Structure formats: structure tokens, C-alpha cells
Amino acid sequence: MWREQPNQSCFSVTTGERPWRVAALAVALLVLVPLLALAWNAAQGSEGLWSHLGRYVLPRAGLNTVLLLAGVGGIAAVLGAGSAWLVSAHDFPGRGVLSWALLLPLAMPTYIVAYAYLDLLHPLGPVQGLLRTLLGIDSPRDFRLPDVRSLGGCIVLLGFVLYPYVYLTTRAMFLTQAGGLLDAARALGVPRRALFIRVALPLARPALAVGVALVLLETLNDIGASEFLGVQTLTVAVYTTWISRGDLPGAAQIALGMLLIVTLLVWLERHGRRRQRYAAGQRPRPMQAQRLHGVAAVVALALGAIPVLIGFLLPALYLAGSGIARLHSHGVSPALRDSAWNTVMVAGCATLATLLAGLAVAWALRLAQARRRTRLAGACLRVASLGYAVPGTVLAIGLLSPLGWVDIGIGEALRPFGVEPRQWLMGSMLALVLAYALRFLAIAIGSIDAGLARITPSLDQAARCLGQSAGGTLRRVHLPLLKPAMAAAALLVFVDAMKELPATLMLRPVNVETLATWLYADAARGAYEEGAVAAFLIVLIGLVPVVLLARSGMSQETRCANASAGREAA
Structure with missing residues (x-):
């Protein structure tokens, strides 16, 4: 960042900066609207309604949610940190x-894994039949595995799907740790088998906390897997309420409780590492992997x-086999083609809206940094990023009232022209686009802001001295340089929007299906053969960002190894 030089006019307040500040403020307020509406709706509930929820709904759903979060978080922490250490230190x-294969479960939405294992582990399914x-x-009555439709089955399945969040964060820490710390520990008599517990794991606690927090947020957002497996959670309770x-105040009250849980999780994650600092030398040496042989x-x-x-x-092999068999025997139904088209259209529009809003917020911060x-x-950026931490059901419940208010306002404005009142936003594709954009805005903001940080401020300075406005500087200088960051953000937002189930179930238009809701409806009525095609398509598209992420991780490991080899040769 350059120093301000008041004597030169090109360092004055940027021309055209105010619209970007207004746009960033508008995006932040738009993110806050559903949260404020959620609190307003929750306050409308009667005392009798809350007593009913407190007596019959919340005890069971709340206990199941707490046990689910604890179980999934524990399994994901063990699998993620353990596998990260295994491939980093050996x-x-x-x-x-x-x-890179350890990242593949990221391509599997939780509800698809539950859908697949319900058929795989059915008493008449292939696994138990083979056993x-x-x-x-001969008879299934004489031998039967424990029922996967249980809280324990849900915990295990979600843990094995969500552990890559922990694996990613902890492995990045292991790859960048100074190998000298481990060498010093060995020199002080720490056995190699104890290095993980006594040295590496304490150093990776901040990364472990971030990964587990992401796992818990994804678990809280889940609705399909929990409902398929018969587990009554707070998320399922919001949807059914x-x-x-048709009880909006009751659903808002439960959703507000979920929002408090999210706030608590974020606070615990930050509180747990508030005094932890990790510092490395200018040339940290990655750990030397131990060569294993034989057994x-x-x-x-x-x-x-x-x-x-x-x-x-x-689950991927099951979906591939079932989907191909279904396509071979029945082909692609027109309804499934319509669902695929709806999925691509809504996800594409949401991606475009998310990128534009993220660019406005990140660019407003860039302009503000020039004036210090x-x-x-900065507050607008933090508020605009809140949506990713809000479960889809909570966001959908919060959007219902604002969408209704806008519909009423449009109806009143058009009444003098003889236009009959109707639902303009409620239950429309535009509502889905808005929900997706608010939910995944943090992805676009983070990627674009990181891309802007890699662009030297001297380019801004030169453009301003040549008379370019804020918009001209962005259009002619920064956008060409931001293409890789924006492409990565677009891919991630598109795939996440395509897989989103909770918000889609609650806000989609009547008789309009996406691939996610098509799968949900087929599983709800037990038509697993038809849903396999939709599930296979979702997984196939979801593999794209995972493969790119794996390639990025492999490149990082190669760079670390090459740097280490170069230092040793020197």
C-alpha cells in the first residue's frame, strides 16, 4: 500500500467511489434482513405455542442435535487429523x-450418502445379501446388521463424509510446519511415535479447530441425511413445523435457537485459540516423511x-451402477431433464448474482484501504460473509416474511393499473437465486478479496494518475487480473448452489424440481432406482472442484518438497 501524498491530485478521493460504498452497504443490509425478520417472526409466537414446542419438540430434537454434533465432530477430527498426519509424516x-483421494468425499453431499447407504445396507440389499x-x-431374519436408520448410523455416515474439512486444514498446517521443531523434539528424547500427540497436534490445534467448526456447521445445515435416517434434529423440526x-412463528423460534447454536460454535472456535500463536522462520523446513516398508x-x-x-x-460405485442401469432400461425421463435444466439455470443465475455482489463488497474495501x-x-465485508454460517433452513425461514412484504408492496403499487395481487417473489426462482446468493456470498467475497490482495496497489495509483475513475480502474486494470480468482469462486458457488437442499425445499416454486429435490422426493417415497440418476449427476459435477482442489494441494506439496531439496543442496 502506498503512502498518501496530499500534494498530488491523483491521490485524492477516488472519483466514483461513493456508489461502491453504497453497493457494499446495500449487500450487507440485504444479508441482515432475513436475520432480523427471523427474530421478528419468532417474537410473534404465542406463549402456548412455545410451551408446546418446549414440551414435545425441542427436548428430543435438541438432544439429537447435540449428540449428532458431538459424534460427527469427534469422528471428523480423528479421521481428518489422523489421515493428514499419515500422508504427511510417512x-x-x-x-x-x-x-488427493482423501478429498473425494467432499464431492458427496450428506443426503446422497445417506440415500446410497439406505439401499446398500438394506436387509435385502447387496451388502447384507453378500454376507x-x-x-x-438363507433368511434375512437369521442374520441382520444394525439398522443404519438410527442416530448412530447418521453420526458415522456424516463423520466419514465431512472429515475432509479437517483433513484440509490440518494437512496444510503439517506441510508448512517447520521441520526443525520436530527434529528438536526428537533430539530432546521424544519418541517418533509420540511426535504427533506431543508436538504436531498441539501446533495444529488452530487448524483443527477451524476444520471441526466447518464440520459442525455443515452438520447443522443437513436435513436430507437426518430425515432419511430417521433422526429428528432441529433442522428437521424447522422444516416440518x-x-x-404451516407454523411460521414456531419454525422461526426453532431457527433462532439454531442460530444461537451457530453463534456459540463460532465463539467457541475463536475462544479456544485466542491465545494460540504459530510463528515460523523465514525459511521453514517441512517435515521429512518416514519411509515405511512391508507390513x-x-x-x-x-x-x-x-x-x-x-x-x-x-456410494459412488453404487450410484454409478444404479444410474447407468436406470438409463439403459428407461432412458432419461422428461421430468428429470427439466429438473437438471432448473438446477443449472438457478445455480447459474445465483453464481452471477453472487459474483457481482462479492465484487462490489471486495472492491469497496479495496478503495477504502487506499484512503485508510x-x-x-470492513464491517460490510464481515456482515456480508455471515450467510455461509447460517444453515439453509434458517435462512429460508428468515426470507419468507421479507419476500411476502415485497409481494404485498408490489401488489399495492400495481393495483391502480388493474393488476391482480399475486406472489411475485414468494415461491419463485428469484427467491431461490436470492437465497443461494446470500448463503454462498462469503465464498465469492473471500476469493475476490484474496485475488485483489495479490495485485500491487501501484497499479491503482497509476490508473488514478491517468484519470481513471473507480469503475474504470476496476474494469480496465483489475478485472483482467481477477479472472482466475473469479473463475474459482464461480465454480465453487455453482456446485454448492446445485447441491443445496434445505433452502431449495422451502423456497422453490410449486411443482418445480431441482436435482436435489428430485432425489429427496424419490427417497421419500422409496423409489431409489429413479433417484440414483439425479444423485449420480450431482456427484459427477461435484467432483470438478474437488479435483481442482486436489491438484492445488499436490502442487503445494511439490513446492514444499522442491524448496526443501533446494535448501539441502545449497
């Missing part, structure tokens, strides 16, 4: 493939492959 045949054949048992009972190498490969097998490979007055712009 070298064995297959390690290169395993290091009975091997054991020589509104859809089945140890086979065991390491098997342990690392188990999460990939359960979290991705088995970042309080308002």
Missing part, C-alpha cells in the same frame, strides 16, 4: 494417490483407504 506405496451368502444363511403445520506400509495404506472407501467409493478508512467497508 512415505509408503500409494501415498501420492491417497493424499449371508458367505455365511451360508413450517411445511407440515507397516500395507497397514498405512489400508488405514488411509478406509475413509475414502466408506465416504466416497462405495476501512471501518465501514
